[in-house]
Amino acid sequence: MDHEFVLILDFGGQYNQLIARRVRECNVYCEVKPYNKITLDEIRSLSPKGIIFTGGPQSVYGDGAPTVDKGIFELGVPVLGICYGSQLMAHVLGGRVQTCESSEYGKTETEFDTDCELFRIDGLGEKNTVWMSHTDYISDIPRGFKITAHTAHCPVAAMENAEKKLYAVQFHPEVNHTVHGTDMIYNFVRNICQCSGDWTMGNYAQTAIKQLREKIGSGKVLLALSGGVDSSVAAALLSKAVGSQLTCIFVDHGFMRKNEGDEVEAAFRDWDINFIRVNAKAQFMDKLRGVSEPETKRKIIGEEFIRVFERQAKKIGAVDYLAQGTIYPDVIESGSGDAAVIKSHHNVGGLPDYVDFKEIIEPLRMLFKDEVRKLGTELGLSDTLVWRQPFPGPGLAIRIIGEITDEGLEVLQDADLIFREEIAKAGFDRSINQYFAVLTNMRSVGVMGDFRTYDYTLALRAVTTTDFMTAEFARIPYEVLEVCASRIVNEVKNINRVVYDITTKPPATIEWE
Known part of the structure; x- marks a missing residue:
């Protein structure tokens, strides 16, 4: 040890x-x-x-x-x-x-x-x-x-x-x-026990970088970079260890939050890695045309992600190691020591069979989420990435109830940005564990100026939790919610009603789909 x-x-x-x-x-x-x-x-x-x-x-x-x-x-x-x-x-x-x-x-x-x-x-x-x-x-x-x-x-x-x-x-x-x-x-x-308290993220970073260099040697490493906290910190750690031997493939399916794809790319622009951004919104939207059932949406997005990842990985050629952002809760919950296999399928959706890798590298395998965030700060990642809200793989596609359209995505991105801005202004951005907007498929009558409207209802969701297995709705002050609602209906087209979800988990889930 x-x-x-x-x-x-x-x-x-x-x-x-x-x-x-x-x-x-x-x-x-x-x-x-x-x-x-x-x-x-x-x-x-x-x-x-x-x-x-x-x-x-x-x-x-x-x-x-x-x-x-x-x-x-x-x-x-x-x-x-x-x-x-x-x-x-x-x-x-x-x-x-x-x-x-x-x-x-x-x-x-x-x-x-x-x-x-x-x-x-x-x-x-x-x-x-x-x-x-x-x-x-x-x-x-x-x-x-x-x-x-x-x-x-x-x-x-x-x-x-x-x-x-x-x-x-x-x-x-x-x-x-x-x-x-x-x-x-x-x-x-x-x-x-008389432990001195020698476990810090600074010490961990130094040790992990040394161990990664010894393991990887002159080999090539491939990482599927989602832009989430875990994969971003894994990318930063591997970059410090092996630099240009690392290739990160960022598949932008078009369902990121507003400006988020650009933010992810900017965060790694000056890192010594091979960063490949694949703008694949058009092909994802084509696959999802006419689809409204949430589980079907998830499966289509997951499969298409694999296809895009496979095509890009094939261009790179032989790869020695596949890296991923498995963290310690995944290992503990597996109980069997098989977490690497479980998470490879969870993170990548199935390992490409043509990638000639020696093994899977999981540099965050022994860290909890709060430690991952501390490590990200230690490695120089921006607060935007380190404190990024938990985000489902299918992204905003499962925060739009019903069929996904370009117009719906634009509406949700604008409304979600306002909600996040106001939560940050109120100083709750780190005390609320997850918060986001949902574009429902419900329309209702409203009045704006002297005109009758018949537009969509937007739901706001915010929860506090320690493990995401159970969750309480966040007690956001009414005055903050009022500002959010006012800005959204005035600044975002096609929204005339805002509601706040006060359901716990269980019986509800955190996400709506």
Whole structure:
């Protein structure tokens, strides 16, 4: 390992990515490994500074329940068990776990022993709120442990064996609802594990560039550049490593936001790479003529992207490596270690069989999205690209309900630009995780001046989320929405009504199509 390292053993917990992000926020490198795909000898060889057990849905005393080799507690490495992980620690070390008489879910008042090193936090106090989610509990602690927190219904909300540096919490410190939860994780990785915090994007960039140069040598690299954050940062990193040996193919299907194709091209104009922009709007529009069903639109755009990419790649000739912007959540969610294959099809839509590549290169494979953004800034990318809003592959084509026309695209691009401008002016462009406009196929009566109109309704959508699996609608102030609506109906043709989508995910999705 080039960095101090904390190992996270995953037992199927819903918050495994969140635990890893919290550790990384402490400037400590960590990796998530499935509990059943790493041996004790392999853990020993990694020399982790600490180990964290995640939560999980099963009961530790059930048949076939996930478990660990008891020897993991004899490595002399600090261990923190969270939820299921805390129960597993108790179970393996001779304690007792049983079903709660009264389960605990959600915010729960907890009493702490602030002498415990995990809880030595200014402002925590002896009572505070944590996030609970459990139906089992530790009823008897193992020998050598002491109880360090409890609730009205959970006698062991936390326990420790300080001598062996073993700590367990029944609640979820990684969740924002646990007051000072991130401080507890900081205390574990920085104070108990004594990690110095050597994980920074500056250090990562230097190490990654060196490793890429060694791997690629004099070979050629091909990258499908969408203009999104991940592929743009991957391009910048590879450019620093191998320069003109990298070729980026940017397929502009014509469904980008206003001026976005030009912005992507301008961003890489002075980089030492071979940048190929393919303006393919006409052929994409031809394929989509008369098509209104959203899934059909997606499939047509995906297939046509492959065809354009294939034709351009063939002109380049033999390629040694295919690069893509896989990031760490993709790897964690795959669980099987097959993320490269999964993402190659997801990102490229199917690898061209004529490209003679040695392997796939994924320089961002171990980074979370927030780390990718920090790396992009470190590498000199503009804020426009680094903070680009999440954008679906089919682009505005699936933000137009019904058939796509040139007129509809122009209307949506203009309206979407106004919405983004006003959100930025109001200072919400980084606190709202995704925001965009949708051109509906619904027309309604309106009045502009002294004239009756019969024009289209535009929907605005803005959400806050941590994982994009669930999302809340953003509470944009009425005065900001009013300015957006006023500008759109006055400056954009064929729009006479603006609505704001206040539906959560679920039941809705973030995108409309």
